[in-house]
Amino acid sequence: MQGVKLQADLARVIHDSKVTDHHAILPTTEFVKKGFEGLTEGEKKLLSLVCAKLLCAVSAPYTYEAVTAVFSCSGYPFTAKGKATLCEGWREIDRLFRSSLKTKAEDEEEESELPEVAEGQTFDHAAAEITEHYTQPPKAFTEDTLLSAMENAGKEDTPDEAERKGLGTTATRAGIIEKLIGADFAERKGRKLIPTKDGYNLVAILPEALTSPQLTAEWETRLVEIAKGTQTPADFMEGIGEMAAGIVKTYSAIS
Numbered sequence: 478m479q480g481v482k483l484q485a486d487l488a489r490v491i492h493d494s495k496v497t498d499h500h501a502i503l504p505t506t507e508f509v510k511k512g513f514e515g516l517t518e519g520e521k522k523l524l525s526l527v528c529a530k531l532l533c534a535v536s537a538p539y540t541y542e543a544v545t546a547v548f549s550c551s552g553y554p555f556t557a558k559g560k561a562t563l564c565e566g567w568r569e570i571d572r573l574f575r576s577s578l579k580t581k582a583e584d585e586e587e588e589s590e591l592p593e594v595a596e597g598q599t600f601d602h603a604a605a606e607i608t609e610h611y612t613q614p615p616k617a618f619t620e621d622t623l624l625s626a627m628e629n630a631g632k633e634d635t636p637d638e639a640e641r642k643g644l645g646t647t648a649t650r651a652g653i654i655e656k657l658i659g660a661d662f663a664e665r666k667g668r669k670l671i672p673t674k675d676g677y678n679l680v681a682i683l684p685e686a687l688t689s690p691q692l693t694a695e696w697e698t699r700l701v702e703i704a705k706g707t708q709t710p711a712d713f714m715e716g717i718g719e720m721a722a723g724i725v726k727t728y729s730a731i732s
Contacts, residue, residue, distance in 0.1 A: 631690030
């Protein structure tokens with residue numbers, strides 16, 4: 478990290494009054510005293526990763542200008558997208574760390590920059606050809622990508638002041654996945670998580686309310702209203718009781 482200008486905003490990740498779940502693994506002052514002395518090569522790499530992630534978390538945001546240009550050619554619309562980096566921020570730290578390990582992030586995309594374009598501009602092309610390609614189906618979830626999907630599920634519908642967003646909490650999401658695997662609703666194939674026949678059947682018969690993150694978002698919204706005093710806990714629990722009774726009545730006949 479030598480030569481990097483750090484703007485450490487620790488309040489972004491450490492706030493004594495808002496401690497809820499166990500969110501992070503952080504280096505301690507003991508590491509500051511001892512450094513990497515006495516650690517194995519694997520332990521050094523792991524501790525370096527912990528430090529790099531903390532530096533990224535407290536560094537300046539990565540800001541960029543996204544450009545989407547739509548061109549018309551022979552009546553057909555073509556779209557080009559590009560990014561112009563305004564401030565590298567935390568990405569500079571991440572890039573330096575990865576270059577030290579000589580690795581590249583799986584989800585790292587090559588970004589293209591578009592030239593200056595303005596509405597109404599025309600462009601000449603020397604030659605064009607039509608080619609056919611096949612799109613690739615979405616990849617199956619791995620444990621990492623599924624945890625990320627759970628964290629972000631229904632996020633756009635959840636109020637900003639809600640204590641929790643997504644499915645489960647930081648402390649419970651991994652346990653939820655293990656429970657599904659233990660109940661034979663999903664299985665591991667290499668790094669991939671694949672639904673079983675029982676998993677498909679379960680999703681097919683469950684009511685949409687229980688398979689959508691929208692329900693979690695609605696409950697979190699109502700919990701925020703309870704915290705503000707505009708709703709009562711009794712009304713909230715009564716609604717959950719009615720919903721549960723209705724689901725049992727409707728779906729109990731399904732074998």
